[in-house]
Amino acid sequence: MRKLNYLNIMLITILFYSCGPDEAGCMDENAINYNIDAVEDDGSCEYDLFIGPDVITVDPVKINRKVLVIGIDGFRSDVLTSQITPFMHNMTLARNGYYNTSHIVEDITYSGPNWSSILTGVNQYKHNVLNNEFENDNYSTYPHFFKYIETAQSNIKTASIVNWIPINTYVLNQNIDYSPVQPINDATVLSEAQNILSDSNADVLFLQFDELDVVGHAHGFNSNVNEYANMANLIDSHVENLLEIIDNKRSLGEDWLVLIVSDHGGEGTSHSDGNDPNVNQTIFFAEHSDIEFQASCCYVSNQADIASTVLNFLGISSQEYNFNTDGQSVVL
Numbered sequence: 001m002r003k004l005n006y007l008n009i010m011l012i013t014i015l016f017y018s019c020g021p022d023e024a025g026c027m028d029e030n031a032i033n034y035n036i037d038a039v040e041d042d043g044s045c046e047y048d049l050f051i052g053p054d055v056i057t058v059d060p061v062k063i064n065r066k067v068l069v070i071g072i073d074g075f076r077s078d079v080l081t082s083q084i085t086p087f088m089h090n091m092t093l094a095r096n097g098y099y100n101t102s103h104i105v106e107d108i109t110y111s112g113p114n115w116s117s118i119l120t121g122v123n124q125y126k127h128n129v130l131n132n133e134f135e136n137d138n139y140s141t142y143p144h145f146f147k148y149i150e151t152a153q154s155n156i157k158t159a160s161i162v163n164w165i166p167i168n169t170y171v172l173n174q175n176i177d178y179s180p181v182q183p184i185n186d187a188t189v190l191s192e193a194q195n196i197l198s199d200s201n202a203d204v205l206f207l208q209f210d211e212l213d214v215v216g217h218a219h220g221f222n223s224n225v226n227e228y229a230n231m232a233n234l235i236d237s238h239v240e241n242l243l244e245i246i247d248n249k250r251s252l253g254e255d256w257l258v259l260i261v262s263d264h265g266g267e268g269t270s271h272s273d274g275n276d277p278n279v280n281q282t283i284f285f286a287e288h289s290d291i292e293f294q295a296s297c298c299y300v301s302n303q304a305d306i307a308s309t310v311l312n313f314l315g316i317s318s319q320e321y322n323f324n325t326d327g328q329s330v331v332l
């Protein structure tokens with residue numbers, strides 16, 4: 001009897017560990033080795049691979065268009081009010097575009113996975129950046145969107161100016177014309193962007209402001225926290241400033257799309273709880289005076305949509321990108 005009980009316990013133990021609550025495996029249901037019992041992703045997801053070589057086609061008219069992507073780290077959606085962020089709030093009401101304040105971020109709500117998805121157009125399970133250390137990334141299989149732009153037409157001027165330097169160090173370290181890695185603050189991101197735009201030194205420009213996230217970690221991600229609200233207000237004025245430059249360029253005949261996106265929201269002084277809607281939802285705006293967008297009411301965007309939107313607007317179609325992406329363009 002004693003021996004039998006021991007066997008039973010062993011059997012129960014084995015069963016518990018094989019489908020119990022701690023099981024690690026691939027959590028992406030689109031992967032070929034999706035594990036329905038997995039509660040923790042172990043980076044083992046495998047996908048059908050694109051068999052190259054890639055074929056890229058270019059729309060000769062759309063390729064002359066231009067894109068500004070304004071990234072704001074740690075933007076919690078309820079900060080978008082007429083008092084705190086008057087310019088962006090008014091933008092959602094007055095300007096033609098796609099506006100989502102329930103934009104879905106990655107399952108892991110850190111900066112690394114989310115900026116990676118924004119730039120590559122694939123989810124965290126594919127690019128495999130699961131923290132802010134950028135270990136074991138899969139960018140060689142899932143490159144950033146600038147690579148497709150540079151491959152399509154290498155004379156397009158591309159640049160990335162970021163406060164959070166790992167973006168340029170780890171993600172945008174090749175296949176882009178200008179991606180400096182010297183530490184700078186948000187004010188310098190803005191002034192560099194002003195210079196680049198004024199000198200027409202970028203056709204596709206990516207920016208990342210980081211100080212809202214820093215203030216959130218120090219004082220709390222909340223519209224009732226003065227430090228956070230004041231920083232959101234300051235960044236709103238940066239956005240206004242940039243849009244003024246873009247509107248001026250538009251009046252001179254340049255065809256610009258402006259995207260504004262964040263990597264995650266926040267709750268308390270952190271953004272690690274991926275189950276909290278204040279954390280796992282943020283903003284994604286796409287603005288252009290006269291093109292058609294997905295309906296803001298009804299289409300729910302996610303991080304992979306940004307790369308798809310940029311490439312679609314520029315009339316660039318890559319068989320490899322289209323095969324790999326988890327995103328959809330909000331420009332119709």
Ligand SMILES: [Zn+2]
Pocket residue numbers: 073074110111112213263264
């Ligand atoms: Zn972040």
